[in-house]
Amino acid sequence: MFYGKMKSVCMRYTRDNDQAMDVLQEGFVKVFNNLDRYTGVGSFEGWIRRIMVNLSIDRFRKLKHDFVLLGENDNLENWDIHSNEQEEEKDGDDAIYDITPEQIIDAMQQLSPAYRTVFNLYVFENYSHQDIAEALEISVGTSKSNYAKARKNIRKLLSKSLNLNLTRENE
Amino acid sequence: MNKLYNTFENQLRDKLAGHEMPYEPQHWNDLQSNLRPQGRSSSALIVALLATFTFLGGLGIASYQAINLKSTAKVASSKDLGLESAVVKKSQSKALVTVPSSDSMSEAVKTNTTSNLSMHSVSTENKTQTPVVPNTEINAPTEFANNANPAEATVPLAAENQKKKLAFAPSVSTACAGSEIEFKVTSLPDGVTGNYIWNFGDGKFKAETAPSNIYTKPGHYDVSLSITDDNGRITTTVLNKAIVIVPTPKADFTWHFDNVDPDRPTIKVINTSANASSSEWTMKDGSKMTDINPSIDLLSQGKHMLALQVTNQYGCSNGTVKHISVNSDLNLGAPKAMKIGKDTFMPEALKSNKHNFILTIYDPSGNAVYETSNRSKGWDGSLSGGSQATIGQNYQWRVLIINDLTKEEKYFNGTLNIIP
Structure with a gap:
């Protein structure tokens, strides 16, 4: 079944289990009611996943006016993502092999909705910043800056859980 | 875009590729009830009909048969509840809607519950749609929220009705x-x-x-x-x-021999326990230690018992007991004496033992003069610098046998006399 995988997807886009279940429920209702619209192009799982992701995007757009973080000031619009990538190159190969999928999801749930949605679309859905900007009705600059900040936060959160794992092992 | 080469993102993707969350029966039930044949559109229709009732009240003459409003986990949230109770209350106040018993109704509202409410009345304008309605379950609060505006207005009611919850x-x-x-x-x-x-x-x-x-x-x-x-x-x-x-803690440990003093081996214990926050070691003589990885002097020959009890922060514990052998009675079948030029020294047991070992020979001043891990290369009595062991002197030997599987070491030692 797709239940477990889709729940994993929904968990990434939401704050907690309840929200994830709401999206999941709504998504599966959509899936079943639109089964006849599945054209057979692409995998069925991919189709279901797209429905879940699109629902998450819709949800984000609906809530958008709640976010303080969108519509950042102008200098962020020209924010150069590459300079940051180079800066992080030094620790770019840090191993997160000890991190569990649950810890990643947990870290993502701690992000603000804007960071979370942008990060998800960029990393897991392979959206470009242009795609994200269009989907979320934000500027490309905002998408880039939100992504970079989300990435930084995720790394911070994950290294925290990694340290925790290590301490546990050493005890 | 160089994201393909970005290890951090790739690692995240790999980690979550195919990841599945555990299945929760409760949510499956919710889902199934959301998927009744009429699906989304009919639920919306029912909401619309209910709303018509709310506003038109007595004008509406409809034939509702057994609309089941089933409570689910999601319905318990105050907003959704507010809407339901508002609908119910409105209906109650209009004479045309008959409810099984007003007592049970108010009780249902009080306890966050609405189920099997049967409303019987007739609406000419909605007559054509009635076949859709019977026995349809409504339990998708999002649809309430999306389709019916009165939700906001009725929130206070919900608070009032939630005084005593289950x-x-x-x-x-x-x-x-x-x-x-x-x-x-x-x-x-x-x-x-x-x-x-x-x-x-x-x-x-x-x-x-x-x-x-x-x-x-x-x-x-x-x-x-x-x-x-x-x-x-x-x-x-x-x-x-x-x-x-x-997770429950799991106690385990291994050890290795640390020093070169063949008479007084010291072991370094490696704690390999999982999910534990504290450790307590107990020796054969009853002495205790709480170091995570203690060093222990083994002063006597024989088997040394070492017990480990690990505990996590919630007080759950687990224990294990192991025995560390020092120079057991078998003595590896080592010869007590050897003639230089005639014999080589290799304890008999090592020749047929399948485990790895280290044999070390010490001179009378305690310096290591020979070391090997090769069964076929015993000590022939030669010393470093080309000289030979002195006749009449005692040389100490030490053997560590290493269990490849458990990485535990067994310690043996003895004395070898050089004879003419």
Whole structure:
């Protein structure tokens, strides 16, 4: 079944289990009611996943006016993502092999909705910043800056859980 | 875009590729009831019809047959509840809607429950649509929210109606895998009686009033309690992440011999326990240590018992006992003496032993003069610099046998006399 995988997807886009279940429920209702619209192009799982992701995007757009973080000031619009990538190159190969999928999801749930949605679309859905900007009705600059900040936060959160794992092992 | 080469993102993607969350029966039930044949559009229609009732009241003459408003976990949220109760209240006040009993109705509202409410009345304008309505379950609050505006206006009602909720509490909220947790009802709305169904969130259910459950796997568990009375009214409450189950600690350790003094071996113990926060070691003589990786002097020959008890922060513990052999009586069948030029020294037991070993020979001043791990290369009595062992002197030998599987080491030593 797709239940477990889709729940994993929904968990990434939401704050907690309840929200994830709401999206999941709504998504599966959509899936079943639109089964006849599945054209057979692409995998069925991919189709279901797209429905879940699109629902998450819709949800984000609906809530958008709640976010303080969108519509950042102008200098962020020209924010150069590459300079940051180079800066992080030094620790770019840090191993997160000890991190569990649950810890990643947990870290993502701690992000603000804007960071979370942008990060998800960029990393897991392979959206470009242009795609994200269009989907979320934000500027490309905002998408880039939100992504970079989300990435930084995720790394911070994950290294925290990694340290925790290590301490546990050493005890 | 160089994201393909970005290791951090790739690692995240790899980690979550194909990741699945555990299946929760409760949510599957919700989902199934969301997927009744008429699906989304008919639910919207019902909402519209209910709204018509709310506003047109007596003008509306409809034929509703058994609209089941089933309570689910999601319906318990105040907003959704507010809407339902508002609808119910409005309907009640209009004479054309008949409800089984006004008492049961108000009770249902009070206890966050609406189920099997039958409303009978007729509406000419809606007549053509009536076949769609019977026995359709509504339990998608999002659709209420999307389709009916009155939701906002009725929120205060919800607060008023939630004075006494059904509630329960576990004996502990965090426990180790394998622990038994008891559940008790802590708040019971007036008049709610009936059959209890507990869903412990781990796939197990019980029908007792004060049950207990043993959780075997670490994780977060949602627990729900539903009470169904004789009239089929269901009162439900859900405690999200009510129970956190942490892994049980597992005690284990290995050791290796640390020093070169063949008479007084010291072992370094390596603690390989999992999920523990503290360790306690007990020796044969009853002495205790709490170091994580202690060093221990083994002063006598024989088997040294070492017991390890590990505990996690929730008080769950686990123990193991092992025996460390020092120079056991067998003595590896080593010769007590050897003639230089005629014999080579290799304890008999090592020749046929399948484990790895290190044989070290010490001169009378305690310096290592020979070391080998090769069964076929015994000591021939030669010393470094080309000289030979002195006749009449005693040389100490030490053997460590290493168990490849457990990485544990056994320690043997003895004396070799050089004879003419």
